[in-house]
Amino acid sequence: MEIRIDKNDQDVVVSIIGRMDAVTAPDFDQEIEKKISEGEKRFVVDLSQLEYISSAGLRSMLSMAKKLKQNQGTLALCGLKGVVKEVFDVSGFSSIFSICEDVQKARKAL
Template sequence: MQHTSTDRDGVTVLAFSGRMDATTVAAFDEAWRARLEAGANRLVIDMGGIEYISSAGLRGILGLLKACKSGGVGLAFCGIGEMVGEVFRISGFTGMLSIHPTADAAVAALA
């Protein structure tokens, strides 16, 4: 899994690509934890490059969601592809997450 981090109007945007599974979820966790520890209070997760997500990946997202809720951090997701979107729908994640079509829309939602 690869990721990049950018700052847009005070919102940290983490863009991920590759597979999100048991072997890569640690990199996902490390990336968002580092941003929260650095003081990010608004976070966008761009999943446009994620081609596959497993149950381990879903657990990683739950960990992020819990950390953001307990820390008062604004969180939004964007760029959800068809396969990941279907997994989110089946698992009930669409009702728990703020999901937007683009990073710009997600950043605007957190502004």
């Protein structure tokens, strides 16, 4: 899994590339924790290049949302497709998160 972080004056866009599972999810958690501890509060997570997400990856997303809520932050996900979208739909996570079509729309939703 590769994590790309693009920070601007208004928000942080986190792009996840590859597979998010029990092995790689802790890397994501660490990157997000670092950004939140730096005071970042507005996040877009771009999942358009994510090929697979396990329950550990879902747990990381939920943990991120909870941490942001505790810090009066906001989160929007975008780019869900294929197996990843199916996992979010079946698990019920699609109704928990703000999910947008692309990064531009997700930024507006924050």
